[in-house]
Amino acid sequence: MRQQVILIFMGIVLSALQCESPRQLLILDSQDGEPYESARLACIEELARFGYSETAGTLTVRSYSLGNSAEFMKRVQALEAGRIDQYDAIVLNGTIALIAARDLWYGTAGKNCLFMNVTDPVGLGVLNDLSGPPKGNFSGVSYPVPIRERLRFLQRILPEARRIGYLYADMPQSWSYNQWLDDIMAEPEFRDLQLVSRKVDFVAGENGSMRMAVVAAELAAQMNDTVDVFLAPNDQLGVNVEFSRRLSRVVSKPIVALGYQEGAVRSGALFSVYPDTVKAGRRVADMLQLLFSGADIKSIYPEQAPYDYILDRVQVQRFGITVPPEFAAKVH
Numbered sequence: 001m002r003q004q005v006i007l008i009f010m011g012i013v014l015s016a017l018q019c020e021s022p023r024q025l026l027i028l029d030s031q032d033g034e035p036y037e038s039a040r041l042a043c044i045e046e047l048a049r050f051g052y053s054e055t056a057g058t059l060t061v062r063s064y065s066l067g068n069s070a071e072f073m074k075r076v077q078a079l080e081a082g083r084i085d086q087y088d089a090i091v092l093n094g095t096i097a098l099i100a101a102r103d104l105w106y107g108t109a110g111k112n113c114l115f116m117n118v119t120d121p122v123g124l125g126v127l128n129d130l131s132g133p134p135k136g137n138f139s140g141v142s143y144p145v146p147i148r149e150r151l152r153f154l155q156r157i158l159p160e161a162r163r164i165g166y167l168y169a170d171m172p173q174s175w176s177y178n179q180w181l182d183d184i185m186a187e188p189e190f191r192d193l194q195l196v197s198r199k200v201d202f203v204a205g206e207n208g209s210m211r212m213a214v215v216a217a218e219l220a221a222q223m224n225d226t227v228d229v230f231l232a233p234n235d236q237l238g239v240n241v242e243f244s245r246r247l248s249r250v251v252s253k254p255i256v257a258l259g260y261q262e263g264a265v266r267s268g269a270l271f272s273v274y275p276d277t278v279k280a281g282r283r284v285a286d287m288l289q290l291l292f293s294g295a296d297i298k299s300i301y302p303e304q305a306p307y308d309y310i311l312d313r314v315q316v317q318r319f320g321i322t323v324p325p326e327f328a329a330k331v332h
Contacts, residue, residue, distance in 0.1 A: 020058070022054075022057060022058055022059055022060045023052055023058065023059050023060070023088045023089075023292045024060050024086050024087045024088050025059060025060065025061045025062075025087065025088065025089055025090075025091065025288070026061075026062050026063070026080070026084075026087045026089075026090045026091070027040060027043075027061060027062070027063035027064075027090075027091045027093060028063070028064055028066060028073075028076070028090065028091070028092055028093060028097040028100070028101065029063065029064070029065045029066065029093040029094060029097060030065075030066055030068055030093060030094025030095060030096035030097045030117070030236075031065055031066065031067060031068045031094065031096070031206060031208075031209070031236060032065045032067075032206050033206075033209075033240070034239055034240070034241075034259055034277070035117050035143070035239055035259055035275065035277045036065075036093045036094055036117055038277045038278055038281065039093060039116050039117055039277040039278070039280050039281035039284070040063070040091075040093055040281060041281070042277070042278040042279075042280075042281030042282050042285070043091065043116070043281035043282065043284050043285045043288070044061065044285075045285075046281065046282040046285030046286070047059060047285045047288060047289070050285070050289045052288075052289070052292065062080075062083075064076050064079075065206070066094075066096055066097055066100060067204060067205050067206050067208075068096050068171075068204050068205065068206075068208055068209075068236060069096070069204045069205070070096055070099050070100040070103070072100075073100040073101075073104065077104075085110065087111075088112065088291060088292060089112045089113075089114060089288055089291050089292070090105070090111060090112065090113045090114070091113075091114050091115070091116065091284060091288070092113055092114070092115040092116075092118070092138075092140070093115075093116055093117055094116075094117045094118065095117075095118050095119050095120075095124070095171075095172050095173045096171075096172070097115075098113075098115050098118050098121065098124060098126065098138075099124060099172065101113055102124060102125065102126055102138070105137070106125075106126060106136055106137065106138060107136050107137065108137065109137070111137055112137060112291050112297045113126075113137055113138045113139075113140075113297075114138075114139055114140040114284050114287050114288060114291075114297075114300075115138065115139075115140035115141070115142075115284075116140055116141045116143070116277075116280050116281060116283075116284045116305075117143045117275075117277065117280070118140065118142055118143055119142070119143050119144050119172075119173040119176055119177055119234055119235075120142075120144075120172075120173075120176035120177070121138070121140070121142055121302065123176045124172075126138035127139075127302055130142060130302050130303070130304055131301075132301070133298050133299065133301055134297060134298050134300065134301070134302065135298075136298075137297055138297075139287065139297055139298075139300045139301065139302045140284060140287065140302055140303075141280045141283050141284055141302070141303050141304070141305050142302065142303070142304050142305060143234075143275050143280070143305055144177065144234055144275065144304075144305075145273050145274065145275055145305075145307040146304075146307075147177075147180055147181055147184050148184055148189075149273055149307065150231075150256070150273045151184070151185070151190055151193065152189075153271070153273050153309060154229065154231070154256060155193075156324055156327075157270070157271060157311070157321060157323070157324075158228070158229055158254060158270075158321075160228070161193075161228040161229045161254075162192055162193060162194060162228055163193075163194050163196055163226065163227045163228050163229075164193060164194065164195050164196065164227060164228070164229055164230075164231050165196050165198075165220060165223045165224075165226075165227035165229065165230040165231065165253070166181075166195050166196065166197045166198070166230075166231050166233065167197075167198050167199075167200055167216040167219055167220060167230070167233065167237070168197065168198075168199060168200065168233035168235060168237065168238070169199075169200050169201075169202050169212055169233065169235045169236060169237040169238075170199050170200065170201055170202045171202045171235050171236065173233075173234055173235040173236070174233050174234065174235045177233065177234040177235070178197075181195065182195070196223060196226065196227050198219045198223065200212050200215050200216050200219070200237060201215070208236070209236045209237055209239075209240035209242065209243075210240065210242045212236075212237045213237060213240060213242035213243045213245075213246045213247075214242075214246065216237060216243060216246070216247065217246035217247050217249065217250050218250075220247045220250060220251050221250040221251065223251075224250070224251045224252060224253060227253060228253060228254075229253055229254045229255070229256060230247055230251060230253060230254070230255045230256065231256045232244065232255070232256060232257050232258040232269075232272075233258070234258060238257075238258040238259075239258045239259045241259075241267050243257070243258075244257050244267040244268045244269040245267045245268050247268065248267070248268025248269070249268070254269075254270040254315065254319055255268060255269040255270060256269065256270065256271060256272065256273075257269035257271070257272035257274070258272060258274060259272060259274050259275075259277075266312070266314075268315070269312060269315065270311065270312060270315040270316065270319060270321070271309065271310060271311040271312065271315075272309070272310050273307060273308075273309050274307060274308060274309075274310065275305040275306075275307050276305060276306045276307060276308055277305070279305065279306045280305040280306070283303060283305075287300050308330075309327060309330045310330050310332060311323060311327065311330050311331045311332070312331075312332065313331050313332060316331055
C-alpha cells in the first residue's frame with residue numbers, strides 16, 4: 001500500500017512538472033574525463049529522480065567542455081548567443097569553468113551558478129567561506145579532501161616515510177593547494193615530513209593531462225632515489241589515470257593518488273584519499289532542485305565534497321604494508 005501511495009505521489013509530481021516549461025540547464029566542464037564526468041552523470045541521474053529529465057520533457061540540458069582553457073568560453077558565448085539568458089541554472093564543473101564564468105557572470109542577476117570539482121572557490125573570490133551563505137550568485141560543492149586527512153592517512157600507512165615527492169601542474173588548482181600544503185606541513189603534527197617539489201608546465205587541451213604526465217614521469221625518475229613516496233597533486237595532472245600509471249613504470253617508491261575512478265585502482269598507486277565525485281554530483285542536483293523550485297541561491301549554502309579511502313591490494317602486497325584493521329575493508 002505504501003509503495004502504491006509513493007508511486008501515485010511521484011506520478012502527480014511528474015505530471016505537474018510536465019505541465020510546466022522544461023527547466024533549462026547549462027553545464028560547463030573544465031575538461032572531458034574525470035573528475036568531471038562522474039560528477040556530471042551523477043547530477044543528471046539524480047535530477048531524473050526528482051522528475052527533471054530530457055526523456056520526460058521536463059529538462060533541457062546543453063553542455064560544453066572547455067578543454068582546460070578559459071578562452072574557450074568565447075566560443076561558448078558565440079554558440080549560446082540568444083540563449084544564454086534563458087537558463088534557470090548553470091553548473092560549473094571544475095576550476096577553469098568557474099574562473100571563466102566568474103569573469104563573465106559573477107554578480108549578474110538571473111545567473112544562478114552552482115559549482116562542483118572546484119578546489120578553492122573562496123580564493124577565487126566567489127565565496128567568503130564554505131560555512132556561511134553565498135555572498136553572490138555562486139554556490140556549490142568544493143572538491144579537495146582536507147590536506148590533513150591525506151597526510152594523516154599517509155602516516156598511518158607509511159609510518160617510515162619522511163620525504164614526499166610532489167609533482168604539480170602550474171595551474172590555478174595547485175596555486176591554492178600548494179600554499180595550504182606548505183602551511184599545514186609547518187604544523188607540529190607533520191614536522192617530520194619534508195616536501196620535495198617539482199613544477200610541471202601546464203598544457204591546455206583535452207590531452208593536456210596525458211602530456212603533463214609524461215613530463216612528470218621523467219621528473220619522478222630523477223627524484224626516485226631521494227624520496228620515500230610520491231604524492232599526487234590536487235589538479236588535472238594528479239587526478240588523471242596517466243599520472244599514477246606512468247610514474248609506476250619508472251619509480252620504485254609508493255604512489256599516493258588523488259582520485260578513485262582513475263587514480264588508485266589498477267593504475268599503480270598504493271592508495272588514495274579521494275573526493276567522492278558521485279556524491280558531490282548528487283548534492284549539486286539537490287541544489288538545482290531547490291533552484292528549480294524557486295529558492296534564492298543565497299539560501300543554498302556551499303559544502304565540501306565527502307571523501308573516502310581506497311587501497312590497492314596488489315600494491316599493498318608489493319610493499320609489505322600492514323593495513324590498520326579499521327581500513328581493511330578499503331583494500332580492493
